[in-house]
Amino acid sequence: MNLLEFNLPLIALIPFLGAPLAALAANINRVASAWTAGLVTLISLLFLLPAIHLPFAGETLIQSWSWLPALGLDFAFRLDGLALLFTLLILLIGLLVILYARYYLSPKDSMGRFFAYLLMFMGSMLGIVLSENLIQLVVFWELTSLTSFLLISYWQHQQDARDGARMALAITGAGGLAMLAGVIMLGNIVGSYNLTDVLAAGEQIRQHEHYLTVLVLILLGVFTKSAQFPFHFWLPHAMAAPTPVSAYLHSATMVKAGIFMLARLFPVLSGTEAWGWLVGGAGMFTMVLGAYTALFKHDLKGLLAYSTISHLGLITLLFGFSTQLAAVAAIFHIINHATFKASLFMVAGIIDHECGSRDMRMVNGMLKYMPHTAVLAMIAASAMAGVPLLNGFLSKEMFFEQALTATDGSLMTWAIPVLVTIGAIFSVAYSLRFIHDVFFNGEPVGLTKTPHEPPRFMKIPVDILVLLCLGVGIAPMILVAPILSVAVAASLQSAPPTFSLAIWHGFNLPLMMSFIAMGIGVLVYFNRYKLFRWHDQNLPRIDARILFNMVLHGILVTTGKISRVFDRGSLQNATSWVLVTAVLAVLYGYLQFNSPLLGDRALLPIDWLTLALSAFVVIASVLCAVLHHQRLVSLIIVGVVGLIVSLGFVKFSAPDLALTQLSVEVVTIVLLLLALFFLPQHTPQERNATRMTRDVALSVSAGITVMLLAMAVMSRDYAPISDFFIQNSKPGGGGTNVVNVILVDFRGFDTLGEIVVLALAGLGIFAMLKNLRLPAPMRDIQGREWSHDPHPPIMQTLTRLLFPLMLLVAVFVFLRGHNLPGGGFIAGLIAAVALISQYLANGIDWTNARIKVNMHIVIAIGLTAAVVTGIVAMLLSYPFLTSTFTYLKWPLVGKFEIASAMAFDLGVFLVVVGATVLILVELGKLSHASHQMRQQEHY
Amino acid sequence: MEWIIALVIGVMTASGVYLVLRARTFPVVLGLTLLSYAVNVFLFTMGRLQVGQAAIISPNATAYTDPLPQALVLTAIVIAFGMTAFLIVLALKARSELGNDHVDGLSYVAEEQAVKSRQKAGN
Known part of the structure; x- marks a missing residue:
């Protein structure tokens, strides 16, 4: 391995890696942290040594890796004379500062934090001076702004340290943004973000019509960083930092970054x-x-x-x-x-x-x-x-x-x-x-x-x-x-x-x-005393900090006022703003659209069953909104709507969706019923007529907007990209159920994201419900006392009998998922329903005693299975989540297909089961706990 | 037929939006559930309405439904469940922490005052 092929990025990255080590070392003892920081700096220096002779031989060392080739971005580093000079300054003075700081910091100051910040700052500076790619350079540039903020505000308990740090961050950070704009323009002019190309295109840049803009933008970055007038005022306030920080930032580093840019782009600009x-x-x-x-x-x-x-x-x-x-x-x-x-x-x-x-x-x-x-x-x-x-x-x-x-x-x-x-x-x-x-x-x-x-x-x-x-x-x-x-x-x-x-x-x-x-x-x-007197008497005292704070305050007040126009601390107001904007945006789209609203695709004939069910959904939806004060009724109506929607999926050739919708519907309604137990059973009547009129108008216009939009799409012919999936589903994915093959194979990465979201929702709910205590209501909506006998024997017997059957159905649906409607999502939901019905019928204590599975672990195993399937493909040098399949022949079973995507689908299955059961059982435990509380009160 | 489905989507959206704009947490969650039905069906119709088309590859089938919107909607249904669950538990948590189920955490008295002050500002 030739060190000269990859040592430059290491020089800049080692301090970043060393920062947490320095912080950890402080736990052992204070001096160990300083030693670690010094050692890390020395290692960086060590990686520079093999290349140190190259600039003297007139060579420029460039090490580059493709990063985002489509945007012309490389992860590229460069060592020439200028970079070498600055690298040496940063590392050597850094070493001296570390030695000095070890004695400077008092026992009250946290050494670990100090040296961790210092190392991160050092790494950012090294990144600037060693960058070949200009965008990458700006990234490190902004990193110095961030890390110097941490360093300047090191004594967090001091007001002036916090103020000074904030000012430095605001000024140099804003300058960095200007510089980013300048660098992007520069890259556009030259056609490359690499310094080698940019430096060779000096004439072209100076002749370009945007030269002045580029120059001003880049100089804004330089002047803010290097404290040039009129941006100089942050530097004196940054003196609130510990002195080793000042010694480092204001001699060899931070402020010299701007100067470095001047030297770097000198031949160009x-x-x-x-x-x-x-x-x-x-x-x-x-x-x-x-x-x-x-x-x-x-x-x-x-x-x-x-x-x-x-x-x-x-x-x-x-x-x-x-x-x-x-x-x-x-x-x-x-x-x-x-x-x-x-x-x-x-x-x-x-x-x-x-x-x-x-x-x-x-x-x-x-x-x-x-x-x-x-x-x-x-x-x-x-x-x-x-x-x-x-x-x-x-x-x-x-x-x-x-x-x-x-x-x-x-x-x-x-x-x-x-x-x-x-x-x-x-x-x-x-x-x-x-x-x-x-x-x-x-x-x-x-x-x-x-x-x-x-x-x-x-x-x-x-x-x-x-x-x-x-x-x-x-x-x-x-x-x-x-x-x-x-x-x-x-x-x-x-x-x-x-x-x-x-x-x-x-x-x-x-x-x-x-x-x-x-x-x-x-x-x-x-003659200084005379001069001091003259200065104090005759020159107005302009404190830049006051001016800066005025500007900052002004900006905050103005933005605050603007946000308060839209958001007065009311969710209803904020939501209606979002909805009004959405409706207006679609309306604007209609007005911009020249062709007729409806296309000329042949519409399907109306059949009476669909018409009747649709009328039912329409009435139910309206009733749901009208009757929402009676919460239980409206919840039942929502359930009805959901069931009819799943029938609709059957009608329009989407069996997978119908199955999913059906099983989700069951768990959703059970969940909402459980939750409703703890919430008021009635919504109080509203007496704000204006608001209700406004909301009705808004919801009707939203409904019409969406209806027209849906109709405009449905009445047009289109060329779907699905042909690819249909053609490749069997030969490429080994399954005839295209929807399932898309989920576990073609778009497996998306599905991985989805189950992560589901897992997080489950864990988030678990965290929220932990230690939550809500009093259980004594009586139901009609004033009847809740029964103390929550588990009816018939239901108990039936669900216990049905349990194996339900699990069998889940396994069946899972196994056939690749070729027939089914798959991990649906099977997971069915299995979850099977488990939940046990909890519902037999109570939490009884069920927990028999199903001793921690759902957290189920979720973890599921996610691991999904990720490992992907990684195995990577290990075999295919892209992440590439799947394969083969056919096996077993006695009795006959010939059947086995796909690696099944392992992924198993992960999906486990996450769905784990998350769903976790959510519902945690909610159930809540009611269980409050029931027990009440019973204790009773006796 | 398309008009009917479009109408169904529209009405579900309208009811959902109305409920989302209510001041109590439970109707808001119901509204979001209705809205997610509407959104799912809307996304599904991006593959156009197909009656009696094959969804599974077979040698006998001549035409297929569009599987892509179906795959999208399938995950959307599951995620919508996750979201509903999260929100309803958030509502429970809010009830326990704030002592009421108003979306802004206002007690009954505070709510009355807010309405009054708004009416005053309106005048």
Whole structure:
């Protein structure tokens, strides 16, 4: 077996499989859960190893399985440089986050739940970056929205966690839907949902008339996920999550999914003016706004949240430039941002953990309490500010260079480097605030506990990440250039442009910009108090949460009003709306129909017997409605109608239906009689005349509508598809009763569904009747006391005598079902009637003592028999439920046919018997129990 | 003949619909039973009315009835039974939990008030 043929889906699916294991492991002990999560991540990584060299050799590994070929959908995975880079980021940072979280979570938090959610989220992210099929990609995309919802709301008892999670889900989920629309359009333009085809069709897509729509839809998905203005506001609220979650979601994963899409579809969608304005514009605005707002956040995580928004804006802006070198810078910054931001979030978590606060006005002077953490934080924050010899500096220099290249000398385009520098100034200022406010700036104010260094292992993930920041900053060509160039090659779908990741490029404009940003940034920081005052006094506070809640509330109120027009909590109203709609829909159909209502099929002659019976049914039906206040009478009338309907089936050549209807009728009426015992015997008179008039009008129009519809069909000739069944019934199914062969063979799968429904109805009824106690009425409808002698001897004797005979009939009807009217359904009902009559005649105690069969088990055996018949066919490599038959010759019996469908029919038989008897006997027990209750009262 | 059967279907539907719109659970269940008869016969007539045609394959038969609607209706009859049973037990459960058999779980007093408030709203 070649691992390279199927390892990619495993990388993404293993975390999903591992999630329940991590949850279960928590039952053993808390740390076992973390170990399981770590191990699962390592196994995923292990499956990546055999393919890891391929992108470096310039190969794209694609593993694809046909899924819904009719719709062009494949279950397809792809590993190229870009996918490899992201997979490594997700898995490696995931591993560090798991280690960190193991120490972060307090004993009160459920480890199992945390790691299960985290693994599911990891799997969804891996699915996005490894997908070859775009639809599949969107499925994983929405899965990240769902799983991040679970992660953000991890502390379910906190209101802000629930609100933040709901907001993130609403925004990113809605964006995902827009993206789905965009992807479907993209697939329609290209004629394939596979990335390979889409990436090759860039020119065609950009020339297409729907290009702009596609672009906007996909960007909606990207911007919501990557928190670009104006959808950025969910991200700060998502900070209510535990810090390991923030460190993971907002450094390497969740928000980077949007960026990943930009990189993925860069060769297809970029290069147009619309792309430049939309992507560049959103990126620029988000970058400056985020950097500015970050400075004014007193909460450490709030600062990091807006800084994340700003850096995401920076990457988006780079993609907006549409040049190849800008894409290099963008992807480089993705790596750098992931490393320094993950470590900074972890530091914020450590400080929160040790100080019990994240407010930078309280947390000061931490250097002497936690020197090790302080050094790590300072390096990471400097990387964020773009200080030389750190990774952030390199990508920021490239960014400045690209901003300068984007200008063409006009005043408008000179705004780009100016705005970029302004963003960088604030970036330096807030990074400095993170360092200076927290670790210097005097003594802590009002902390409840004395801070100290966290456990050794909690710092290890930060150590590793900070070392990476340093390493990449000092030796970029060795550490990062190889993976960067393959990722860029995959993103651009061409050979990467030549770039050099040198620390020193000589004195040039980008370096000047860096110096300006740092100089002014420091100045801004040291004048921060003035700035804070000015900000508080002069800028209006727009809280996006209030706005969001207003919109959400508005939508809920409006939809609520609309539903209340139709549904005022009254079933009668709701039902009449449905019926009115149905009648109107048919009426509209009639009006649209051009040909005459009736066709020209020759009608059958009327015979007097049918006429008389039909008149009887008509009168009975009307009487049933009129006399419904007398419940027993109307129930008897319903029984009469049912019996005549079964006669009708006999008349019109449907013996199977007649048998079924007859036996169902018996059990239905017995059932309703049993139930009626516990319900009021009379329906109170109605005094709402308007409603009655309305209902009569509605029912008459419904009746006329259905009558005309039936007549329109019956008076037309038609070409049935049944010829196939008639011709193949004997040679293919081995039976001459076509109806039965259809049920157990041609459409066996449908029948399987039906008996499952029946079984569920039986079990549902069992569940409802459990522990149900209803008082039995003392007197009947005419005030006579119910008899205490419920089992008349003549009936007892007769039913006991008849019982074997009835079962014999059932077996006979079952066996002949394949060739003559009968079969599992009918035989099952007959057997059920036989059993029920024993219960009725002899009482539950007597019968239960003699028939010691648990009906649940009968249902289970029946379903198993039906399913196993299907599976046996599959094992013999035929489709599910394929049947076969052969002829046997026994002495005395002679030659007879045996079909595998008989086993299936036996399953049907057992389920019908089990469900029917279960339902009726449970109901009978109810009356039995209440009788006993009453008798106890009597004596 | 077709007209008669169509009429039967129509009347069963009308009675069924009227009963389904009642305010008590038992008539609603009866109404659904009647409606399911109507629906079953309606589905059955999609194979057109055939008198005295063969339903079983035999060498002597020249023409057959349409077996497909019959197979559909056969399962529909059984499922309708399952549904009726479920609903009537639901009605019992509602009676036991709510203390009355109104479809919206309204007691007699609450029902009177609802009618009155609706009449007021109407005026």
